[in-house]
Amino acid sequence: MSKLLDQLHAVTGPGGVLAGEAMAGYGPGPWDGGRPVQAMAVVQPATPAQVAAVVAACHAARQPLVVHGGRTGLVHGTDSRAGEVVLSLARLRRIEAVDAVGRTLTAEAGVTLQTAQEAAESAGLLLPLDMGSRGSATLGGVAATNAGGNRVLRYGMARMLVLGLEAVLADGTVVSALNRMLKNNAGFDLKHVFIGSEGTLGVITRLVMRLQARPQSRQTALVALHDFAGMTALLNRVDAGLGGTLSAFEALWQSYYRYVTGPGAGRTPPLAGDYPYYVLLEAEGGEAGSDARRFEDVLAQAAEAGLIADAVITRSDRERDALWALRDDVMRLTLLRPLFLFDVSAPLVAMEAYVDAVRGALMARWPEAHCYTFGHLADGNLHLAVSAGDPAGADRAEVERLVYGPLQAIGGSVSAEHGIGLEKKPYLALCRSPAELALMRTLKSTLDPHGLLNPGKVI
Ligand SMILES: Cc1cc2nc3c(=O)[nH]c(=O)nc-3n(C[C@H](O)[C@H](O)[C@H](O)COP(=O)(O)OP(=O)(O)OC[C@H]3O[C@@H](n4cnc5c(N)ncnc54)[C@H](O)[C@@H]3O)c2cc1C
Known part of the structure; x- marks a missing residue:
């Protein structure tokens, strides 16, 4: 093994390989509960070419690899064992280009979601993928898990927002599919092999993300409802009435609402009454005045139709943040x-x-x-x-x-x-047919015949 570590050292240069006691410097992931990483070594290449060389060397030595992005995944997809090499992409942090005309952002896989969002914003555009882990989650990680978040209803999951990518196969072959166009039906769209594959089929090193026009207005409300049927009816009504600007429709059951507004939560409930269901809804549009009027009209009509029992519409960013804090109070749940x-x-x-x-x-x-x-x-x-x-x-x-x-x-x-990671693997067959599972195994054994990439995860 020391021969392999020497090779990896030679590829990545000083500080690129942590082994033995030096691995303590890598530390546990932000959500690992303080548990130190288990591995033979942590390898941190600094360029896509170095990633390919690391993967090729590990392939030659039949050395299993576990890919790490920001380590915010919630299904133990980045867990590793003592004999495995952790391949961290955290040093691949370069934003290569923001194309304001074609509305794309090209970046290395270790760029955090938040950094990419800020780069898009600097160009007057929006990278709509968003979630609570934005400060640590990487573009490679969100693609590898096909992450969702709060605006899927309007913009889709990561799969819809990745136009192209570059990936390294298990044997070190680089597949560059850095498409920048919305339409490209020239053969198979190979990016989809890697999106959502959780590090089991290839290592994503570079991506082209689709950007959108930045919204000029935002309206947010919390509404209370009498029953579940009212919630689905409201969804259809506001989606139609707002003409495509609805960007979030977050449902809170009474149990959750009571818990995050009840004693000890340190906040006043935004709606005083007690109802079986609540919805936090948000629209993002292009013209503040008319968007706000339309939003209020649609909610007023829903109230007249008996769908809404009570509602509060926010008038400031502070009020909006307070409503989203209710929805996102994961920390209170962890108590x-x-x-x-x-x-x-x-x-x-x-x-x-x-x-x-x-x-x-x-x-x-x-x-x-x-x-x-x-x-x-x-x-x-x-x-x-x-x-x-x-x-x-x-x-x-x-x-x-x-x-x-x-x-x-x-x-x-x-x-x-x-995703599935290790945590949900025993239950995958509950929602995938035998034929789907067989095809997944065929893909895995074709692309990674020695089972070196993220061994034991997903299937
Ligand atoms: C507070 C919080 C809020 C969250 N909210 C959401 C949410 O709203 N929606 C949602 O979908 N998820 C959410 N998540 C889960 C998590 O943030 C996402 O799964 C995210 O996409 C993981 O990115 P990461 O860079 O941290 O990946 P990691 O956790 O490092 O890795 C996740 C998986 O992807 C693989 N992987 C990572 N990088 C690569 C790469 N470059 N190439 C190939 N494989 C790779 C890993 O091997 C692992 O299997 C949340 C997590 C937290 C902690």
């Missing part, structure tokens, strides 16, 4: 003990019954159980924070069975946006 967090999706027509069934099953097993529910309703994406069972986590498998089990019958998914 729960025990806590099991889920990211699933379900067809809208089946969602209400699914949530009720899960809550009922949890409470039948643990009468003191809590299930705090919220999510990107328009995307069919639910987040469930379950507090039930043995605080030491011994009941995890049973909680997972109760949450994931009913998804198969309704055509839902065990992962809406976080």
